[in-house]
Amino acid sequence: MPDDQFIDRARRLASRHLVADGDGFDFGRCDPADTGPFTDGDRAAAKESTKALLADGVRVLSEMQDKLYAQNRWSLLLVFQAMDAAGKDGVIKHVMSGINPQGCEVHSFKAPSAEELDHDFMWRCTRLAPRRGMIGIFNRSYYEEVLVVRVHREYLRGQQLPPELVGKSIWKERFQDMRKYERYLARNGTIIRKFFLHVSKDEQKRRFLERIDDPSKNWKFSAGDVSERAHWDEYMECYDDMIRATARPHAPWIVVPADNKWYTRLVVSSAIVEALASVDLHYPRMDDAARAQLAESRARLLAE
Ligand code: ATP
Numbered sequence: 228m229p230d231d232q233f234i235d236r237a238r239r240l241a242s243r244h245l246v247a248d249g250d251g252f253d254f255g256r257c258d259p260a261d262t263g264p265f266t267d268g269d270r271a272a273a274k275e276s277t278k279a280l281l282a283d284g285v286r287v288l289s290e291m292q293d294k295l296y297a298q299n300r301w302s303l304l305l306v307f308q309a310m311d312a313a314g315k316d317g318v319i320k321h322v323m324s325g326i327n328p329q330g331c332e333v334h335s336f337k338a339p340s341a342e343e344l345d346h347d348f349m350w351r352c353t354r355l356a357p358r359r360g361m362i363g364i365f366n367r368s369y370y371e372e373v374l375v376v377r378v379h380r381e382y383l384r385g386q387q388l389p390p391e392l393v394g395k396s397i398w399k400e401r402f403q404d405m406r407k408y409e410r411y412l413a414r415n416g417t418i419i420r421k422f423f424l425h426v427s428k429d430e431q432k433r434r435f436l437e438r439i440d441d442p443s444k445n446w447k448f449s450a451g452d453v454s455e456r457a458h459w460d461e462y463m464e465c466y467d468d469m470i471r472a473t474a475r476p477h478a479p480w481i482v483v484p485a486d487n488k489w490y491t492r493l494v495v496s497s498a499i500v501e502a503l504a505s506v507d508l509h510y511p512r513m514d515d516a517a518r519a520q521l522a523e524s525r526a527r528l529l530a531e
Pocket residue numbers: 311312315336337338339366367371372375376382
């Protein structure tokens with residue numbers, strides 16, 4: 228498939244799940260088992276037919292990244308949030324499989340260290356925002372601050388904030404800080420896409436059981452994951468609120484159905500292609516002086 232046609236298709240697929248304005252967001256209409264235009268009824272066939280699209284996605288992405296890096300003007304920040312076992316790691320591994328490691332950095336944010344807790348809540352992430360020309364991936368992010376920290380209020384108490392600054396509107400204030408920060412990044416040339424991998428509670432259970440039953444997957448499981456699952460509904464409310472408050476045209480959320488891994492990967496890869504296609508990526512253009520210099524170097528090499 229020619230690249231423009233592919234990009235067009237990617238844009239259409241991504242737009243099904245893209246939330247660019249949180250105000251109209253309706254979480255109830257997002258089905259974790261959705262497979263978009265692939266509704267043949269026969270999942271195996273649909274999965275098979277997307278293999279070529281996924282491979283094309285990896286190739287197109289690699290070409291775009293090459294320009295992003297050479298041009299050294301824009302950067303791309305990809306944020307991944309999800310409940311456990313929704314497939315963040317697998318998506319990151321798959322989607323990035325064709326890209327140049329020199330132009331990409333992945334950062335995972337787990338429970339914060341003492342040093343991190345001694346700083347403002349976005350500090351540990353903002354210092355790792357991608358440089359120009361780079362793709363930066365946040366595997367979890369400052370959004371944990373309105374998710375796990377909201378579900379477990381005791382974490383907020385551990386943050387050493389002056390008590391008079393912790394009021395009823397703390398979550399609203401954090402949303403506002405995130406919006407402003409992302410606005411600031413966008414104004415400085417960072418393209419932002421935020422992914423919520425939306426897995427169902429049933430599918431999570433199935434994946435946990437698989438992790439327990441398959442010795443090669445035991446390492447991925449921790450007993451704590453089951454305790455977090457008990458807070459499922461609270462998490463969903465927090466996700467809903469977060470997406471409403473922080474989805475903006477320059478920093479949209481993509482609510483990715485995550486019960487079928489092949490579809491999750493296709494949507495994520497399409498949204499990244501769409502994001503990079505939204506700016507004018509091109510190799511640096513040579514001016515007359517630079518061209519003259521190239522000609523001179525060429526002549527010197529040939530004269531050796
Ligand atoms: P993942 O769960 O992302 O696949 P993992 O299982 O290797 O990775 P964990 O040790 O589970 O790593 O670390 C992730 C955990 O850290 C999540 O439960 C997350 O909610 C928690 N976490 C992340 N950021 C914060 C934060 N700011 N405050 C408290 N907990 C946090």
